[in-house]
Amino acid sequence: MNVDLTINPDLARKILTGFIKSEITRVGFSRAVVNLSGGLDSSLSCALAAEALGPENVLALCLPYRTSSPESLEHAQMVIEQFKVRSETIDITDMVDPFIRRDPQMPDIRKGNIMARARMVLLYDQTEVFNGLAVGTSNKTEILLGYSTLWGDSAAAMNPIGDLYKTQVRQLARAMGIPSAIIDKPPSADLWAGQTDEGELGFTYEEVDKLLYLLVDQRYSPQECVEAGFAGHFVEKVVNRIRRSQFKRMLPPIAKVSNRTVGYDFLYLRDWGT
Amino acid sequence: MPLHQQWFGGFVFGGKIHPMQLNLALAQINTTLGDVQANLDKHLSLIAEAQKGDADLVIFPELSLTGYVLQDLVPTVSHRSTNDDLVFKQLLKASQDVDLVVGFVDEDSRHRFYIASAYLSGGEVLHVHHKVYLPTYGLFDEGRFFAWGDSVRAFDTRFGRMGILICEDFWHASPPYLLWLDGADVLLFASASPGRGLNDSEKLESARWVENVNRSYANLFTCFVAHSNRVGYEDGLNFWGGATVFDPNGERVAQGPYFEEALTIATLDLNQLHRTRARLPLLRDERTALVQRELARIIANER
Numbered sequence: 001m002n003v004d005l006t007i008n009p010d011l012a013r014k015i016l017t018g019f020i021k022s023e024i025t026r027v028g029f030s031r032a033v034v035n036l037s038g039g040l041d042s043s044l045s046c047a048l049a050a051e052a053l054g055p056e057n058v059l060a061l062c063l064p065y066r067t068s069s070p071e072s073l074e075h076a077q078m079v080i081e082q083f084k085v086r087s088e089t090i091d092i093t094d095m096v097d098p099f100i101r102r103d104p105q106m107p108d109i110r111k112g113n114i115m116a117r118a119r120m121v122l123l124y125d126q127t128e129v130f131n132g133l134a135v136g137t138s139n140k141t142e143i144l145l146g147y148s149t150l151w152g153d154s155a156a157a158m159n160p161i162g163d164l165y166k167t168q169v170r171q172l173a174r175a176m177g178i179p180s181a182i183i184d185k186p187p188s189a190d191l192w193a194g195q196t197d198e199g200e201l202g203f204t205y206e207e208v209d210k211l212l213y214l215l216v217d218q219r220y221s222p223q224e225c226v227e228a229g230f231a232g233h234f235v236e237k238v239v240n241r242i243r244r245s246q247f248k249r250m251l252p253p254i255a256k257v258s259n260r261t262v263g264y265d266f267l268y269l270r271d272w273g274t
Numbered sequence: 275m276p277l278h279q280q281w282f283g284g285f286v287f288g289g290k291i292h293p294m295q296l297n298l299a300l301a302q303i304n305t306t307l308g309d310v311q312a313n314l315d316k317h318l319s320l321i322a323e324a325q326k327g328d329a330d331l332v333i334f335p336e337l338s339l340t341g342y343v344l345q346d347l348v349p350t351v352s353h354r355s356t357n358d359d360l361v362f363k364q365l366l367k368a369s370q371d372v373d374l375v376v377g378f379v380d381e382d383s384r385h386r387f388y389i390a391s392a393y394l395s396g397g398e399v400l401h402v403h404h405k406v407y408l409p410t411y412g413l414f415d416e417g418r419f420f421a422w423g424d425s426v427r428a429f430d431t432r433f434g435r436m437g438i439l440i441c442e443d444f445w446h447a448s449p450p451y452l453l454w455l456d457g458a459d460v461l462l463f464a465s466a467s468p469g470r471g472l473n474d475s476e477k478l479e480s481a482r483w484v485e486n487v488n489r490s491y492a493n494l495f496t497c498f499v500a501h502s503n504r505v506g507y508e509d510g511l512n513f514w515g516g517a518t519v520f521d522p523n524g525e526r527v528a529q530g531p532y533f534e535e536a537l538t539i540a541t542l543d544l545n546q547l548h549r550t551r552a553r554l555p556l557l558r559d560e561r562t563a564l565v566q567r568e569l570a571r572i573i574a575n576e577r
Binding site: 006014015163265269270 | 307
């Protein structure tokens with residue numbers, strides 16, 4: 001089955017830069033902070049923020065750990081120079097290692113979560129220093145699969161790219177002139193050596209984006225996806241991931257006891273009054 | 275051209291002289307969510323600007339005085355379109371010089387809240403339309419917060435007979451059809467249409483859909499269709515603007531920009547109605563009694 005995820009990059013760019021500008025300026029800010037890993041998603045968010053707000057109003061934070069690939073930092077530097085944003089590099093090793101040393105048996109997943117949350121702490125601290133808001137870097141694929149650390153890399157004040165699948169992020173990144181070394185490398189959270197998204201997930205973005213598009217955007221049933229040619233075990237795995245990660249896509253539910261409860265019947269947009 | 279048109283520079287309808295041209299200003303504005311005073315100020319400044327451009331009628335988008343995703347703000351932003359209402363007092367005053375269509379939350383005497391658009395002219399309220407189709411699906415939740423309007427009526431203006439519909443109203447074919455039969459020759463559509471459906475096209479799916487149906491209504495009903503849609507963002511929702519006017523031949527008379535605030539002025543040659551309907555008498559030949567008969571049968575069979 002031919003599933004076409006092609007987007008018009010000019011239109012996407014117009015909507016997403018307008019969104020960043022609107023959501024930052026309407027609450028009295030003019031600046032943004034982005035955690036820039038040197039990967040594709042954060043490079044695109046950084047470039048969009050620079051175009052929306054002017055590069056002098058964007059702070060790119062590079063937060064390497066001692067095991068981070070040197071290539072990541074080089075790629076981040078390429079983006080900083082190309083889009084002329086401000087930057088700050090803070091090595092998180094000294095902050096993260098005391099946590100990790102507390103448990104010599106600590107598995108990689110816990111280490112990765114600690115790193116992601118340390119980066120979140122620094123991101124939010126720098127928003128205070130730079131007087132800006134945190135711009136998110138999660139794409140639609142990883143949001144739907146729950147492939148993120150809760151309150152870690154998923155934390156931000158707004159997210160311009162969260163409705164673009166990874167393969168669509170690539171298209172827009174190419175149109176915005178993100179270096180091809182960043183677009184073409186295997187996506188990785190770079191939390192430990194040799195880690196890749198596709199290795200961890202067990203499927204490629206190319207495959208899963210098409211399946212997610214049918215399941216989510218086109219409202220196909222899992223059975224219809226199988227009939228459309230996707231392997232049954234793959235469809236089942238993805239459907240389960242979506243369901244099990246729903247908690248990552250929402251604020252914690254509040255136990256309702258009163259007549260009016262935040263999250264249920266106290267309903268206002270974030271943009272209330274602006 | 276009949277003699278009276280040459281003499282008066284207008285055509286006679288119902289004993290009144292109507293001008294042949296209508297300068298329409300489509301005000302595709304951004305709004306401040308829940309801040310009626312800030313939105314009113316913007317209305318008044320755009321009305322002044324439109325007057326400088328010789329506008330006869332300024333059309334503001336859906337909920338132009340309040341913003342769109344109001345949720346629990348609804349009861350706090352409602353107004354009545356009367357002269358003792360502080361907001362409408364100023365708009366009615368402005369309508370002494372130029373006709374206006376403004377979007378607001380109307381609270382009736384029984385405290386039901388409606389998505390409404392009012393036509394103001396010469397200091398009077400000529401018509402108030404309450405949105406009859408409240409989308410309550412997908413990203414929309416209007417039925418949770420608003421009462422459903424219950425009528426679709428055309429009304430007379432100094433430029434001829436018109437009708438107002440609000441967004442989802444014209445996603446259904448029946449309200450424009452009813453207005454056509456009720457005598458409306460100019461359909462005024464107001465929207466706060468969230469942009470969605472990004473693909474490889476240069477327009478969003480939602481924008482293409484609206485433009486296609488508006489052109490189709492102009493063609494099918496051999497009438498003018500003017501659409502004023504807001505711009506800006508509310509949380510993650512974008513509003514795409516792109517005001518349009520189609521003439522009775524379905525030709526695009528005006529096109530506003532996408533995603534940016536703008537005042538698009540279109541000159542409507544109202545005599546085009548005469549020329550198009552002389553060529554294509556769809557209105558003359560419309561078999562309303564047949565429609566009524568078949569509808570009655572269909573509705574009876576549904577029971």
